[in-house]
Amino acid sequence: MFQEPASPAQSPARTAAELGEDGVIALAVAGVRPDPRVLVGPGDDAAVVAAADGRTVISSDAIVEGRHFRFDLTTPEHVGRRAMAQNAADIAAMGAVCTAFTVTLGCPPETGADVIAGIARGTTRGAADAGGAVAGGDVVRTDQVLLAVTVLGDLQGRAPVLLSGARSGDVVAVCGTLGHSAAGLAVLLAGVGGHEGLVEIYRCPVPPLAAGPRAAAAGATALTDVSDGLLRDARALAKASGVTIALDGARLDPDAELVACAAALGADAHRWVRTGGEDHALLATFPLGTALPDGWRAIGTVLAPGPLPAGTVTVDGDAGPAAGGWNTFTESDEEDGR
Amino acid sequence: MFQEPASPAQSPARTAAELGEDGVIALAVAGVRPDPRVLVGPGDDAAVVAAADGRTVISSDAIVEGRHFRFDLTTPEHVGRRAMAQNAADIAAMGAVCTAFTVTLGCPPETGADVIAGIARGTTRGAADAGGAVAGGDVVRTDQVLLAVTVLGDLQGRAPVLLSGARSGDVVAVCGTLGHSAAGLAVLLAGVGGHEGLVEIYRCPVPPLAAGPRAAAAGATALTDVSDGLLRDARALAKASGVTIALDGARLDPDAELVACAAALGADAHRWVRTGGEDHALLATFPLGTALPDGWRAIGTVLAPGPLPAGTVTVDGDAGPAAGGWNTFTESDEEDGR
Numbered sequence: 269m270f271q272e273p274a275s276p277a278q279s280p281a282r283t284a285a286e287l288g289e290d291g292v293i294a295l296a297v298a299g300v301r302p303d304p305r306v307l308v309g310p311g312d313d314a315a316v317v318a319a320a321d322g323r324t325v326i327s328s329d330a331i332v333e334g335r336h337f338r339f340d341l342t343t344p345e346h347v348g349r350r351a352m353a354q355n356a357a358d359i360a361a362m363g364a365v366c367t368a369f370t371v372t373l374g375c376p377p378e379t380g381a382d383v384i385a386g387i388a389r390g391t392t393r394g395a396a397d398a399g400g401a402v403a404g405g406d407v408v409r410t411d412q413v414l415l416a417v418t419v420l421g422d423l424q425g426r427a428p429v430l431l432s433g434a435r436s437g438d439v440v441a442v443c444g445t446l447g448h449s450a451a452g453l454a455v456l457l458a459g460v461g462g463h464e465g466l467v468e469i470y471r472c473p474v475p476p477l478a479a480g481p482r483a484a485a486a487g488a489t490a491l492t493d494v495s496d497g498l499l500r501d502a503r504a505l506a507k508a509s510g511v512t513i514a515l516d517g518a519r520l521d522p523d524a525e526l527v528a529c530a531a532a533l534g535a536d537a538h539r540w541v542r543t544g545g546e547d548h549a550l551l552a553t554f555p556l557g558t559a560l561p562d563g564w565r566a567i568g569t570v571l572a573p574g575p576l577p578a579g580t581v582t583v584d585g586d587a588g589p590a591a592g593g594w595n596t597f598t599e600s601d602e603e604d605g606r
Numbered sequence: 607m608f609q610e611p612a613s614p615a616q617s618p619a620r621t622a623a624e625l626g627e628d629g630v631i632a633l634a635v636a637g638v639r640p641d642p643r644v645l646v647g648p649g650d651d652a653a654v655v656a657a658a659d660g661r662t663v664i665s666s667d668a669i670v671e672g673r674h675f676r677f678d679l680t681t682p683e684h685v686g687r688r689a690m691a692q693n694a695a696d697i698a699a700m701g702a703v704c705t706a707f708t709v710t711l712g713c714p715p716e717t718g719a720d721v722i723a724g725i726a727r728g729t730t731r732g733a734a735d736a737g738g739a740v741a742g743g744d745v746v747r748t749d750q751v752l753l754a755v756t757v758l759g760d761l762q763g764r765a766p767v768l769l770s771g772a773r774s775g776d777v778v779a780v781c782g783t784l785g786h787s788a789a790g791l792a793v794l795l796a797g798v799g800g801h802e803g804l805v806e807i808y809r810c811p812v813p814p815l816a817a818g819p820r821a822a823a824a825g826a827t828a829l830t831d832v833s834d835g836l837l838r839d840a841r842a843l844a845k846a847s848g849v850t851i852a853l854d855g856a857r858l859d860p861d862a863e864l865v866a867c868a869a870a871l872g873a874d875a876h877r878w879v880r881t882g883g884e885d886h887a888l889l890a891t892f893p894l895g896t897a898l899p900d901g902w903r904a905i906g907t908v909l910a911p912g913p914l915p916a917g918t919v920t921v922d923g924d925a926g927p928a929a930g931g932w933n934t935f936t937e938s939d940e941e942d943g944r
Contacts, residue, residue, distance in 0.1 A: 285935045292935065307661060308766055311846070313699035313830055314665035314759065316766050319657035323645060327652035328708035328756055330746045361651035370666035372754045377935040406754075408668045409935050416710045416744075416754030418666055421652065428646055428654050492651055508649070597623045597630065597715040597747050 284384060284409070285377035292407045295384045296373055299392035303401035305367050315403035317368040317420055324367075325421035325428065327358035333413040341456045344383045346471035348390020349397070351415040356398035357475035357493040357548035359421035363429040363484025366400035366477070370418045374410030387415070390472075398477060429484045429491035429552070434509035438489055438553035440568035441560055443479040445469060446498055447522060447537065450544025451529045463529050475548035482561040488552040497543040499581055499588075501551055506570075507579030509553075515568035517584040542583070622722060622747070623715035630745045633722045634711055637730035641739035643705050653741035655706040655758055662705075663759035663766065665696035671751040679794045682721045684809035686728020687735070689753040694736035695813035695831040695886035697759035701767040701822025704738035704815070708756045712748030725753070728810075736815060767822045767829035767890070772847035776827055776891040778906035779898055781817040783807060784836055785860060785875065788882025789867045801867050813886035820899040826890040835881040837919055837926075839889055844908075845917030847891075853906035855922040880921070 284292050297310045308316035317324075331337060331351050342350075352369060359366045371391050375384065395402050400419065434440075452470025455463045475493060483491055490509055494501045498520075506513045522530065522537035530537035553570050554560060573580070580587050622630050635648045646654035655662070669675060669689050680688075690707060697704045709729050713722065733740050738757065772778075790808025793801045813831060821829055828847055832839045836858075844851045860868065860875035868875035891908050892898060911918070918925050 283935075287935070289935060308700075308768065312766075312769050313696040314663045314702070314757075314766075316661050316663050316700070316761070318660070319662045320660055322656065322658055322660060324655050324657045324662045324758065325652045326655055326706070326708060326741060326756070326758065328710050328742060328754070329744050330710045330712065330754060332712065332746050332748055335747050358651040362646075362654070364652070368664070370664060370756055372666050372668045374668065374670065374752070374754075403664060404666060406667050408670050408752075409673050410670055410752065411749040414712070414746075414748065416666070416668060416712075418664070418708055418756035419652075420662065420664065423654070428650075428652075430646065431650050597621075597625070597627060 282381055283377060284375050284379045287381055289407060292384055295381065296371070296388045296405065296407060299388060300402045306401050306403045310404045315368070315370070317403055319422070321423050321425060323423055325359055325362050325364040325423060326418060327355055328416065328418040329355045329358065330414060330416040342471045344386025345390040347415065348387040349394040349472040351417045352391055352394025352398055353473050353475055354495065354548055355417045355419040356400070356477055357495070359419055360475060360477040360480030360550060361491050361493040362421065362423070363426055363480050363488065363491055364421035364423045365481055366398040366419055367422050368401050368403040368420045369395050370403055371405035372408065372416040373405065374408045374414040376411055377409060379413060424481065426484050429488050431490055431492055431505050431508035434490040434505060434511050434553040434570045436511060436570055436572040437556050438570040439556055439558065439566050440513055440515065440553055440570060441564045441566050442549050442551050443563045444476040444549030445547045446494065446549050447526055447540030447544035447547065449473055449546040450540045451526055454533055454535055455529065458533050460532065465525060466529055469547060473546055473548045476550055476563055479550050479561065479563050483550065483552045483564065486554065486561045487558055488554055491550065491552045494547060494549040494551050495545050497545045498551065499542050502581045503579055505551065506581055510573065510578045512571045512573050512576045512578060512580040512582070513568055514571055514585070515581060515583045519565070519567040520583065620719055621715060622713050622717045625719055627745060630722055633719065634709070634726045634743065634745060637726060638740045644739050644741045648742045653706070653708070655741055657760070659761050659763060661761055663697055663700050663702045663761060664756060665693060666754065666756040667693045667696065668752060668754040680809045682724025683728040685753065686725040687732040687810040689755045690729055690732025690736055691811050691813055692833065692886055693755045693757040694738070694815055695833070697757055698813060698815040698818030698888060699829050699831040700759065700761070701764055701818050701826065701829055702759035702761045703819055704736040704757055705760050706739050706741040706758045707733050708741055709743035710746065710754040711743065712746045712752040714749055715747060717751060762819065764822050767826050769828055769830055769843050769846035772828040772843060772849050772891040772908045774849060774908055774910040775894050776908040777894055777896065777904050778851055778853065778891055778908060779902045779904050780887050780889050781901045782814040782887030783885045784832065784887050785864055785878030785882035785885065787811055787884040788878045789864055792871055792873055793867065796871050798870065803863060804867055807885060811884055811886045814888055814901055817888050817899065817901050821888065821890045821902065824892065824899045825896055826892050829888065829890045832885060832887040832889050833883050835883045836889065837880050840919045841917055843889065844919055848911065848916045850909045850911050850914045850916060850918040850920070851906055852909055852923070853919060853921045857903070857905040858921065
């Protein structure tokens with residue numbers, strides 16, 4: 269954990285090597301403010317975080333330069349915010365609220381102090397945006413810039429909403445944007461201007477975090493976040509629940525922003541909606557007849573496995589090619605191309 | 607977090623790229639067993655861990671190939687165990703016991719399945735050795751093998767023992783080995799055989815985890831683990847507490863194993879004891895007159911700052927050169943050479 273932070277650096281040091289470990293830590297924690305839930309914060313061997321519920325939700329997710337972000341397409345602050353947002357989405361996807369984060373920053377010695385300070389502004393802002401606080405972390409030397417974040421969450425007395433709870437007859441619903449991140453990346457890779465809203469979502473998603481606890485309170489039977497694409501994440505939910513999911517293609521029509529962007533790029537907006545990941549929308553199932561909470565929209569129905577095996581997801585009855593997905597180790601998109 | 611783990615791989619795949627993300631996850635969680643404190647384990651968006659105390663202790667610490675370990679000097683299983691042990695030491699250093707871990711594994715696509723399986727055996731064993739359970743994690747592609755671990759701990763109703771609680775007149779005490787890791791590394795770098803006990807401590811320290819809660823229960827006023835070397839960690843404790851620490855050189859004499867090893871290598875065993883890090887011994891202060899718990903030995907006294915500034919540590923009255931320490935970004939040892 270962070271220990272011995274020096275006073276926030278006012279030094280002229282320009283790289284991690286010149287800052288030294290204590291200097292990097294000082295930059296990393298410079299924006300950290302006291303929070304009533306963080307009973308012991310950065311500076312000791314470990315942090316102590318309130319867990320009034322008697323349980324704590326925990327998730328860890330890392331992002332790595334060259335794999336999950338490129339500094340020619342984003343900014344250090346966006347990188348920091350994004351790492352926090354995608355971790356926070358996993359807490360919302362249990363029906364919980366974020367309480368605290370730890371942030372492990374890895375960077376090469378030649379990393380600029382401005383990059384480190386930017387990432388730290390991003391993690392501080394990202395924690396605040398998620399309603400949580402930075403409680404600690406670590407800094408290490410690595411060959412690529414990376415952030416390995418852990419987030420804690422509070423179920424506020426509710427049961428966690430698992431992947432495995434969907435039941436035949438449930439309504440399938442989503443909350444948040446689909447395909448905006450994929451479209452924003454396509455804009456940047458095409459080198460065209462405009463479409464700033466989509467580009468911003470690519471650089472840092474804004475998961476509808478409050479919709480997770482709202483779904484839980486409304487009786488959601490299963491809940492997850494769309495990190496790998498709607499079809500893939502729906503398959504994971506269907507598989508865990510032992511059901512199939514029938515999606516209604518008409519309810520997956522791209523919005524006007526996506527349509528305009530796809531037209532400009534000669535791209536397929538429907539594909540962005542169905543397979544684009546990293547908007548971190550929330551995907552849930554609710555018992556039939558549930559009044560869907562604010563922001564949620566129905567997109568399909570849960571069916572018992574029958575002619576189709578559990579884990580199958582259809583769109584307008586078509587199961588499409590075999591399920592695939594992103595393989596982080598080969599950088600190949602095994603998705604089915606819908 | 608780990609999601610969609612496939613069944614434990616029996617495939618002939620030999621590298622992370624061939625295994626794919628799901629295959630790597632399957633290897634990483636193959637040894638994970640249910641634990642009553644892990645209410646929701648790997649496979650969902652997040653884990654849920656019991657926190658009966660109403661607080662949770664949290665620490666994150668990463669180790670990186672080429673910085674903290676080299677595969678020509680250690681084994682994948684040792685790497686996994688070590689990552690868990692050094693995280694667990696941070697929990698003991700608050701006076702708490704470990705409950706659960708998340709493990710983020712980064713590795714290049716060409717990493718062998720045997721290496722991944724070995725690391726996973728190590729993290730599983732390391733968690734068990736620490737009395738905790740693996741609750742989840744992440745796998746990402748990186749240029750170097752790395753483990754970014756987060757550990758949760760339970761204070762069992764006690765107050766956390768901070769770095770900042772040492773008071774003038776307290777006794778300074780340690781529990782565990784000092785300098786064995788540094789000596790073990792020296793043995794390996796010298797290419798000589800023997801000294802297996804020291805080499806084993808270098809590859810994976812065995813922090814005296816139970817001594818942390820025992821110290822807390824006995825009234826320890828400050829507590830930390832010796833990760834950067836006794837003198838540096840004692841300075842951090844003294845600085846945080848606004849005191850100076852006077853160590854008794856006669857109580858820092860190297861043990862017979864270190865003396866024999868130093869003689870064989872022509873090295874300085876006293877330096878190993880005073881500046882060698884990563885044994886993860888525990889260092890504490892206790893009110894004068896406290897009956898030290900099992901395994902603890904007195905090595906000095908806490909003094910009010912007076913002629914010497916707060917944060918100063920002396921050995922037999924000698925404050926030595928200015929404090930230094932390991933700089934992870936330059937790989938330079940700024941230690942004072944005692």
